[in-house]
Amino acid sequence: MTSLIALSVLTTVFIVLSVMSGVALLVTVYLDYRRSRIDDGIAAFRRHIDALSPESRRSSVTRDSDDGADWRYRK
Amino acid sequence: MARDLAIDLGTANTLVYMKGRGIVLNEPTVIAVNRQSGEVLATGHDAWDMIGRTPSYIVAVRPLRGGAITDFDITERMIRLLLQRVGVSRFTRPKVVICVPSAITEVERRAVTDATRRAGASDAQLIEQPMAAAIGANLPIDEPVGNMVIDIGGGTSETAVISLGGVVALEAVRVGSFDIDEAIKNYVRREHGIAIGERTAEEIKIQIGSAEPGTDDREADIRGRDLVSGLPKTVRLTAEEVRFAIDEPVAAIVMSVKRCLSKAPPELAQDFLSRGMYLVGGGGMLRGLAQRIERETQVPVQMSPQPLEAVVLGAGHCIENYQALRGMFMGARR
Numbered sequence: 001m002t003s004l005i006a007l008s009v010l011t012t013v014f015i016v017l018s019v020m021s022g023v024a025l026l027v028t029v030y031l032d033y034r035r036s037r038i039d040d041g042i043a044a045f046r047r048h049i050d051a052l053s054p055e056s057r058r059s060s061v062t063r064d065s066d067d068g069a070d071w072r073y074r075k
Numbered sequence: 076m077a078r079d080l081a082i083d084l085g086t087a088n089t090l091v092y093m094k095g096r097g098i099v100l101n102e103p104t105v106i107a108v109n110r111q112s113g114e115v116l117a118t119g120h121d122a123w124d125m126i127g128r129t130p131s132y133i134v135a136v137r138p139l140r141g142g143a144i145t146d147f148d149i150t151e152r153m154i155r156l157l158l159q160r161v162g163v164s165r166f167t168r169p170k171v172v173i174c175v176p177s178a179i180t181e182v183e184r185r186a187v188t189d190a191t192r193r194a195g196a197s198d199a200q201l202i203e204q205p206m207a208a209a210i211g212a213n214l215p216i217d218e219p220v221g222n223m224v225i226d227i228g229g230g231t232s233e234t235a236v237i238s239l240g241g242v243v244a245l246e247a248v249r250v251g252s253f254d255i256d257e258a259i260k261n262y263v264r265r266e267h268g269i270a271i272g273e274r275t276a277e278e279i280k281i282q283i284g285s286a287e288p289g290t291d292d293r294e295a296d297i298r299g300r301d302l303v304s305g306l307p308k309t310v311r312l313t314a315e316e317v318r319f320a321i322d323e324p325v326a327a328i329v330m331s332v333k334r335c336l337s338k339a340p341p342e343l344a345q346d347f348l349s350r351g352m353y354l355v356g357g358g359g360m361l362r363g364l365a366q367r368i369e370r371e372t373q374v375p376v377q378m379s380p381q382p383l384e385a386v387v388l389g390a391g392h393c394i395e396n397y398q399a400l401r402g403m404f405m406g407a408r409r
Contacts, residue, residue, distance in 0.1 A: 044402075051392075051399035052210065052217040052240050060097075060392040061211055 077167030079397065080196075081390035082157070083174045083207075084187070086139045086253065087229030087357060089119075089153075090384065091161055092391030098384060099161050104229075106153045107135040118156050127272040141176075141230035141249040143183040147190060155194035168197035170397065172404070174390045176231040177203040178247035184405065200404040202393055204228070204386050205235035206242060208355045211389030212379040216240055220350065221343030225332055225368070225376075226386065227358030229253045232328045234335035234352075238343055240403070246335035252358035254324040255280055262320030267310045269299035280361070283314040286325045287363030287370070325364065329371050336372060351375035355385040 050056060081092040084104065091100040102119030109116055110132050117125060117135075125135040138150040163169055171191050175184065184201060191199035205226050214222040214237070222237045230251045236244040256276040263271050263279075271279075275297060283295045292314035301308040332352070336344065352374055354365055365376040379385050393400045 047399040048240055048402055049217045051396040054213060054215065054217075056396065057210065057213060057392050060395045061213055061388045 083387035090387035207389030211385035221346035
């Protein structure tokens with residue numbers, strides 16, 4: 001009888017511990033996901049702004065095509 | 076594998092930018108079609124030469140008016156021909172970014188993307204013309220300062236305030252350089268009793284048209300058809316007459332600039348006084364227009380170094396940096 005009671009107490013403790021570990025794991029995963037989402041937003045905005053910098057634009061807005069150069073002289 | 080393309084499908088001119096190559100095509104947005112068979116006879120410069128000079132079975136038309144497609148079928152065929160001319164085939168389907176006026180409706184937007192996809196593009200994205208113009212004019216739009224760009228095209232005039240890579244305030248009117256040509260045509264018909272074509276009206280605008288009185292006000296002899304006798308006739312037109320004739324569309328453009336200025340947040344508005352506004356687009360090349368806007372708004376106005384190419388160069392930059400600048404496309408923000 002005593003061993004049965006001890007076993008059920010141990011089982012309960014294990015169940016509580018497993019539930020708490022599971023919840024802790026879920027919270028950790030959620031927080032990590034949220035932080036990475038914030039980081040993604042910052043990184044995407046940074047990429048967007050960097051792509052609009054004068055240095056980034058220099059090559060494309062001053063590009064002159066060899067093949068297309070003759071259009072300038074057409075009437 | 077086809078190279079991706081950026082197209083400035085303007086009411087007046089069409090420009091194509093090819094990824095890694097630059098501008099590969101620049102010609103009038105005109106198509107000549109056989110009315111009986113439906114065959115396309117010419118596009119671009121060749122079709123432009125035909126305007127007003129065709130026999131009855133040929134029709135040379137501009138398929139866009141006010142930046143919007145007026146004839147879906149003809150526009151699709153024109154885009155298909157454009158893509159073919161820059162090397163797109165049935166097996167090579169490029170991504171295409173198209174510049175459109177910011178004021179176009181959802182239906183008009185869908186018409187452009189559908190026409191482009193059906194013409195052979197694997198993906199068609201739209202970008203607002205003032206945003207593309209600001210990128211192409213090399214304005215510091217990556218900084219938290221107010222940049223103001225005025226894009227005057229053939230059918231629309233758009234003014235935008237841009238800061239930190241996004242549009243803060245925008246104002247568009249469906250008035251452009253074709254309305255200025257039309258005003259000249261109507262004036263000559265009303266005051267001198269002669270009929271002139273749209274090409275003659277454009278030549279008058281280029282020769283002696285101005286938005287502000289200048290020191291080199293000139294005169295021009297124009298030829299047309301007398302409305303009473305039906306015979307060819309020449310009349311002399313002064314710059315002052317032309318200025319009077321085009322005052323209404325010019326005033327409408329200036330008013331839209333003023334409305335955009337009034338929409339801008341005060342923090343950015345103070346930047347305009349020191350940095351000025353930038354004028355792009357063919358319509359912006361009208362003599363005295365920058366001075367007129369400057370006089371009426373009390374804000375300095377500068378002409379972009381490449382007013383005709385700024386829009387397609389900006390869209391070209393988006394195609395070069397497609398992933399990083401995806402958020403700028405019209406569908407991405409809605």
